[in-house]
Amino acid sequence: MKPFNIIKLSEIPSTQTFLLQEDERKVFDEYTVVYTNNQTHGRGQEKHIWESEKEKNVLFSLLLKPTFLDPSNQFLITQMISLAIVDTLQSYGLEDVKIKWPNDIYVKYAKICGVLVQNKITGLEFSNSYIGIGINVNQKKFLFAPNPTSMFLETGKETDLDIFLSDVLHNIYKRYLQLKEDELERLQSEYLSLLLFKEERRKYIYKGKEIEAKILGVNRFGHLILESDDTVVIQCELRELQFIL
Ligand code: BTN
Numbered sequence: 001m002k003p004f005n006i007i008k009l010s011e012i013p014s015t016q017t018f019l020l021q022e023d024e025r026k027v028f029d030e031y032t033v034v035y036t037n038n039q040t041h042g043r044g045q046e047k048h049i050w051e052s053e054k055e056k057n058v059l060f061s062l063l064l065k066p067t068f069l070d071p072s073n074q075f076l077i078t079q080m081i082s083l084a085i086v087d088t089l090q091s092y093g094l095e096d097v098k099i100k101w102p103n104d105i106y107v108k109y110a111k112i113c114g115v116l117v118q119n120k121i122t123g124l125e126f127s128n129s130y131i132g133i134g135i136n137v138n139q140k141k142f143l144f145a146p147n148p149t150s151m152f153l154e155t156g157k158e159t160d161l162d163i164f165l166s167d168v169l170h171n172i173y174k175r176y177l178q179l180k181e182d183e184l185e186r187l188q189s190e191y192l193s194l195l196l197f198k199e200e201r202r203k204y205i206y207k208g209k210e211i212e213a214k215i216l217g218v219n220r221f222g223h224l225i226l227e228s229d230d231t232v233v234i235q236c237e238l239r240e241l242q243f244i245l
Contacts, residue, residue, distance in 0.1 A: 003031045004062075004169050013041035015061040016116055016132035023063060023128070030065040033169065037161055042134060044114055046239070051148070056139040058165050061132040062172065068180060071121045075222030077129050078103045078117050079191040080179050084171040085113050085135065086194055091167065094154050098196040101215070101224050102238060105135075106196055109245050110149035112136050137164060147245060192217055197243075205242035206234065 012018055015034040022028065039059045042050030052059055066077060082099045089097045089105065089112065098106045105113035116132035136142075136150035137159050151159050178187055192198065201214045204226070213226040213234065223235040 003173070004033050005029060005031060006033045006035050009034065009036045011038040011040065012036045014039060014043050015059055016043055016118070016130065019061040019063060020118065020130055023130070028063050030063060032063045033060050035060040035165060043116065043132070045116060050114060050134050051142055051145040052134060052136075053139045057137045057150070058135045058161050058168065059133070060165065061130060064129045064131065064176065066126055066129055066179070069126045071124065071126045073220065074119050074126060075220065076179055076184065076187065077119070077131070078115070078222060079187055080175040081115055081117065081131055081133070081172065083187065083190055083194070084175040085115070085133065085168065087171040087175070088164075088168045089151070092151060092155070092159065094151065097194070099191065099194045100196040100243065101218060102222055107149050107154050110147045111145070112149050112151070112154070133168070135164075135168070137161060203244045205244065206236060207240050
């Protein structure tokens, strides 16, 4: 039994802003989902705009209450969500699906899904996780998103948006149960096995300078661990590193 309570809106500036603001007023239950196919001011990471053509894509924000997790383990939410999205895309026949650290979902070298995780810590307790997910499903042309792709562009097939949403939520529920059941090693090792460019020597921009480095993994706080040319190990945060694709 899937416990999601889906609030479907025909048009909204941002499901993420709506969920965050309304939860302040009303206090939603865990598993509340705000869903739309028409988002007019979608928010991406770090003030980016999330591009999405009307009625073409799946856009939603989900409220989880992972109170069983220590706040220092909050990166596990990002990991299990990324895995659930990969599970879904693979179940639709997509190949070469990877996770570009920390939580962009890529097909080969193009981005098919973006995830925005905003966690609320109350005192020393993890209280709420607001998880915004945008998956490019039937969109064929993009105006400004950098290197985007969609399920249609990858498979040549149209996908039913409501069925696809229900499949993503089903997979999120399964992965969330793994987290609740403490299957942490499994989640972490599957996440690592899907990391884009893991163990490959490549060029990156680190703190504004070009470096050559190899991704070794991710620590429990979600920092990316890289080994640079001169065998120096770097632990970096999102803002410090740019991928060169
Ligand atoms: C990213 O920059 O990669 C994150 C994009 C997250 C987009 C989704 S779409 C649904 C939800 N509502 C928003 O305004 N943003 C997230």
